[in-house]
Amino acid sequence: MSPLFLVQIERLICENYRMTNTLRVGIVGASGYAGGELLRLFSSHPGAEVVRIAGESKAGGTIGSVFPHLRHSLTFEKVSEKPFWTDVDAVFFALPAGQSFDLVRRYRESGVPVFDLGPDYRLKTPELYRKVYGMDHGDPKGLEEAVYGLPEWAGDRLVTAPVVACPGCFPTGALMGLLPFFREELVVEGSAVIDGKSGISGAGRGLSLETHFPEIAEGMAAYKVLEHRHIPEMEQCLAPFGAGEVTFVPHLVPMSRGILSTLYMTLRKSATQEEMESTVDRCYEGSPFVRRVGAPPNPLHVRGTNEVLLHVRTRGRRLVVVTAIDNLVRGAGGQGIQAMNRRFGLPETQGISGPALFP
Amino acid sequence: MSPLFLVQIERLICENYRMTNTLRVGIVGASGYAGGELLRLFSSHPGAEVVRIAGESKAGGTIGSVFPHLRHSLTFEKVSEKPFWTDVDAVFFALPAGQSFDLVRRYRESGVPVFDLGPDYRLKTPELYRKVYGMDHGDPKGLEEAVYGLPEWAGDRLVTAPVVACPGCFPTGALMGLLPFFREELVVEGSAVIDGKSGISGAGRGLSLETHFPEIAEGMAAYKVLEHRHIPEMEQCLAPFGAGEVTFVPHLVPMSRGILSTLYMTLRKSATQEEMESTVDRCYEGSPFVRRVGAPPNPLHVRGTNEVLLHVRTRGRRLVVVTAIDNLVRGAGGQGIQAMNRRFGLPETQGISGPALFP
Amino acid sequence: MSPLFLVQIERLICENYRMTNTLRVGIVGASGYAGGELLRLFSSHPGAEVVRIAGESKAGGTIGSVFPHLRHSLTFEKVSEKPFWTDVDAVFFALPAGQSFDLVRRYRESGVPVFDLGPDYRLKTPELYRKVYGMDHGDPKGLEEAVYGLPEWAGDRLVTAPVVACPGCFPTGALMGLLPFFREELVVEGSAVIDGKSGISGAGRGLSLETHFPEIAEGMAAYKVLEHRHIPEMEQCLAPFGAGEVTFVPHLVPMSRGILSTLYMTLRKSATQEEMESTVDRCYEGSPFVRRVGAPPNPLHVRGTNEVLLHVRTRGRRLVVVTAIDNLVRGAGGQGIQAMNRRFGLPETQGISGPALFP
């Protein structure tokens, strides 16, 4: 039995289809790990293609010269020259705080959807932004219209908002585990403790002594104890449910990828293990990327994927939820693509449905 | 611009196509890392589907229970019950030495192509097999008909042979770098030194003190110095070119995946760097998976892929080639799928063309 | 200037002294990582020497054959033959729960001090022991007389008790950070959350899939969420200060050694950073092994030492303490030796004062 003929037909159809219908995507700030991961994911996305990239320090270089695992020859443009591309259907941003306002506004005004992996559109008010990032917000109108793009929680605005502010990696891991319980008003206000453990890629591709191999490879450390900039972002998302303040300590762990979040909550009243599990199951029923697991999850089991693993344990009024995600996929570009898929009517999992790389 | 309609049409076409034309694949010995990787790769192969699996120690369990990164609910059958499946188009084997003869013979006789990741069909004569593995070969006729499945070197027999004996991981990394130079008779007989460095998954999923995390994580070691069973396999492949004996020392390195092979040869006469590079380029022109790189390669840059990276340096009559592969893909099931694709007239890269996961 | 002559004199004095005055130590259960670490530490302890060892699975073997980093030729005796050595001044035990009762009783009755790294004498009542370990306690009198040997908190009974029950590794890291604040009644009852991160050696030298290199090297995981046997031990130590229940989740992190404990407490009323720091400083003033550090500590910075690093951060009524220890030294034999030193009037730091191995 040779399926050769039909396969060839299929290829012709698909290739023809791709040429005429593929979404054209641009990425501003593509030279870091988040950008590289976007490029990796789009390279096997059947419905979209990256046609433009900008990365300040790598301007003039090709994808292949910046990322040794990618072969593409597309060339980096300069971010500082404010690339406003007229030949793209969607733009992803992955820039540090304060650098995206002008460009995002222009894309927004021209009707090109923006998916921002950076922090500029995550906080809801210019006042809070100024407090956290120490500078004025340069696009208050955009901020007002933006949606916080945690896909399972963003609702329909994910499809209509001109700017999707993709959550940071720590907030993603934490909120996915906290929200189901706060939403049902099961948790004591102010009791949430978030112990976050991130792989080193979460610190970016920039060099620092903290991420120099011999300084961290056989040890680990907390950092920015009680002071991390993701705290206001998390509190804001939990505020509608009366969650109060959260306690958050991030850690760097000697693995390249992944975030494990151990979430501690105090329940308003005792609950059974079954009740807590069904709270999660109810909440994420039908979500293609969320999976409750019976054993504590390992981020290695979702490496390279957009999945969220959740594990729940309760005892008396104590509740512990452990979540595992890939910080560079689910905690960055992966859920950006998930949002883009929904925005353009593509299947939600398209291009981000592959299984994890284990071991 | 909404491509929604066309996308939906495409999906319908593709789904319909898959249901009627997908290759049905069985895997005997699917519960180790090589088997898990086959399952991962097939899960996004558009032209093939795993429909049957057997794994002795995991019999009765599902894929999801054995491999925490996979969700599939297919159930393991018993290897010891000699599963002869009549509903498959191709069978992969991943069994230890001496355990596959009976079943392979039956599949072979029934015309179902066999892709064997184990060692039983790699050596060309029953005598050599007995010498290396200390037992009689149970299927000499199959051995005679089998092809050594290093895809770039196997020629057309890869398409016609009833049994494809996929090379071991170390031989793959070594032969891909040695063969171009021996083929052109550039290398002194007996001069090849192969220093192989393997990730720990190369030692399998079985437990041992050597692979217990604290014993290897912050160190490394050679093993089976000058005594590894892959030596005869490599010498056999190099013999047609008068290569003589090879010197091989394998090492375990504290990374999970990947093989880096540093290959030392003495040239018959001095050659320039350019000549050596063009020898490689000529040899692998048009090969979709082989890439010569200007900087020493890192297996991390091909993690999860079927690629082979080659780096060449010469000085006087010394020649050093460094190759990097993923031991579980290119060194196991990946090139098995590559062979299967060619056998069934599918595009050679189908299902194994995704980019590497880096970092 | 040649100090040669005096050096030689010194050596003669020291050698002569050692021969006649060195403490003679026996170790029951010396073949695991904790035992190996005791052997390493004693090998450079100027006032003590290991003269007897027992290790069931390694009986008949030498230290050098069991521990590749040690050269000693002392031979392992059988634990099952209940070695009651009459030629030792002190005995260390490192056995699993329930295996030490008979022998400890005999040593105790003969007046030889016992330093137990195992769990049998840590819990204060036979009832609690039965509840936690599922068996009857075989030496209630010994239990009554034993002291919980957290050296900075044990007081003078450390010097007089016939049995020193050395704390487990997680309790050591947690209690050292929690006790200063509970002692001063600054913390809300029941608010302590202990997020423990252990190197893999904490799981012992026995093989398991969880500690097989490829399963954990590039990821991490929680385990025994809310169910770890160290919880009662910690609650018991905190009970005198009205601490109530603690919430504890241990994790395995891909490093060989070290425990990082992130401790969360709710203060009864707001406190300043300075107040919290001085609470620690007051508490451990003069302790040779405890050091408060201004930046979050890394267990790598105490690798191989008996030190405890503490870092304190407060905000409002939230208090976070991060502690770092070496699980195999401070969390096992190291503080056993510290206790032994005090018991025998040796300098508290003798043999355990070397600096950390970094990087």
Add this chain to the structure above:
Amino acid sequence: MSPLFLVQIERLICENYRMTNTLRVGIVGASGYAGGELLRLFSSHPGAEVVRIAGESKAGGTIGSVFPHLRHSLTFEKVSEKPFWTDVDAVFFALPAGQSFDLVRRYRESGVPVFDLGPDYRLKTPELYRKVYGMDHGDPKGLEEAVYGLPEWAGDRLVTAPVVACPGCFPTGALMGLLPFFREELVVEGSAVIDGKSGISGAGRGLSLETHFPEIAEGMAAYKVLEHRHIPEMEQCLAPFGAGEVTFVPHLVPMSRGILSTLYMTLRKSATQEEMESTVDRCYEGSPFVRRVGAPPNPLHVRGTNEVLLHVRTRGRRLVVVTAIDNLVRGAGGQGIQAMNRRFGLPETQGISGPALFP
């Protein structure tokens, strides 16, 4: 039996002795990993004490602020101010090529022994130095008088030479395994292949993308293939035995410490395993730091020590020697201290005799 009284007497004798007779040591270039390791080793050396340190980038800082694992409050002076200390008995240098000439000359002329961990005094002629390092040698007389300080091979000049040029880490691992066989004229000229694998600390504490955790942690790579600056150093040491050129490829392996060297030689005529082992045993008989082992060694088994482990395997005319050292001890300051001990008539192993830290 309480040894308390005698212990106290001993302490008094020792303290008094140390105050009056300890060697006073200075270190120029103490802020990198080699310097930090010298500080660690000297901190428990009973016959020597570091009293002066210089480190350009850390000038003004204390040891404790630069090395988180050390507590000492000694302050770094500026290297650029050419610290010529008159209150030291010995000086260690750990500077990059070309920066030590002036100072070494002054110490040399004033009769203070110099132990140089840098490359400036390793090559025997100014011409070779210029060729390898691309600059003129600034102290030819010192070069002439210097001894290449591989302790087991340096002979009595180690005790009398004004400058001891401590070998680099790769040459140490390679030469210790090659020299016994070349000395006995057993090896074919030009046949030595050195495959070196170094922990990342070998690349220093300076930041680079190559040593950024995510770029190397789960992979590995060769570098400077056939071009490393240590090649001439090795060839020079082997030249007296007619060894000819060597082939050397260094690699970076994802561990912090250690060098594993796999050494391949072609024997002039076949030899037995026993003959090759006894060649090693004869050569290093009585050496306190060299140990031949029956199983392939792991650098983890000598972590933190000055030991050299050697493993030998032969087959026909092939000879493979695998050596394991700690790059920061045996490959740097450790053997510098070994040389210093011999220079000052101290026991050769003093301060560097502790066992390895494993796991």
